[in-house]
Amino acid sequence: MSAAAVEHPCDDEPEPMLVTANRLMEQLPGYRVEIIGGVITVAPPPDGPHARALTKLMRPFITAGLDDGESAVLQAIGLWLPGGPEDYAIPDLAVVDADFDGHLVENNCYDPAVFRLVLEVTSGNYKSDLRNKVAAYAEAKIPAYVVLDRRHGRLHVLTEPTGCTYDSHEVYAPGQSAELPASIGADMTLDVAELVEAGRPRP
Numbered sequence: 001m002s003a004a005a006v007e008h009p010c011d012d013e014p015e016p017m018l019v020t021a022n023r024l025m026e027q028l029p030g031y032r033v034e035i036i037g038g039v040i041t042v043a044p045p046p047d048g049p050h051a052r053a054l055t056k057l058m059r060p061f062i063t064a065g066l067d068d069g070e071s072a073v074l075q076a077i078g079l080w081l082p083g084g085p086e087d088y089a090i091p092d093l094a095v096v097d098a099d100f101d102g103h104l105v106e107n108n109c110y111d112p113a114v115f116r117l118v119l120e121v122t123s124g125n126y127k128s129d130l131r132n133k134v135a136a137y138a139e140a141k142i143p144a145y146v147v148l149d150r151r152h153g154r155l156h157v158l159t160e161p162t163g164c165t166y167d168s169h170e171v172y173a174p175g176q177s178a179e180l181p182a183s184i185g186a187d188m189t190l191d192v193a194e195l196v197e198a199g200r201p202r203p
Contacts, residue, residue: 017086018107032076036136038084044090046123053121053148053199054092054183055155057190061095064186070098071116071185078109081120081136089136091118095184112140116184121199126151135164143183145188150199155192182185 021033021040030045042184044053058073067073073155077094081087088109095117096110097103103111120129127148135144140163145166146157155178172178175192 034089035087036132049199049201050121056198064188066095066186070095080105080109081140083136083139091121091122114143115145118142121148122150138166139164144181153196
């Protein structure tokens, strides 16, 4: 999603970043506000092709049985990040343990330990999804991070988080099938051509 950094006004005692972020969410309904690396970002509501791609992405996870039993497939669930005292993200899609409700940390965000996979569908600011969020999700030890890069028509699958990066980063093009790690709870692949096409504007 496209995001813009928000600067804090110069006050004697600036308000906590979480307070600022929550105020922005109230002022900008539909926008996504996150704090990553100590920086507040604000992303406008996604466009139609973004939403269509996200729907296409949800289906194989549900078909694989990941939305029942020991896990759940959820959109826009808050993920508390260890990178800063108030850092959090709201990935487009996540596969989480079924008992995630018992792992609420703060600000409607959940412990990264219950996340099996997070997924982002890019918008204008694709660099954030492929740089800042890679570091943030790896540091949180999210086992798998998937990015549908709509700008370049590719799918990225990152696994094996180490420090602030992922040791494995596979890039798939249309015509290929992207295999996801079994650690998410099911054996499954994603049809890259179908997803890339879903994310494109139609004439």
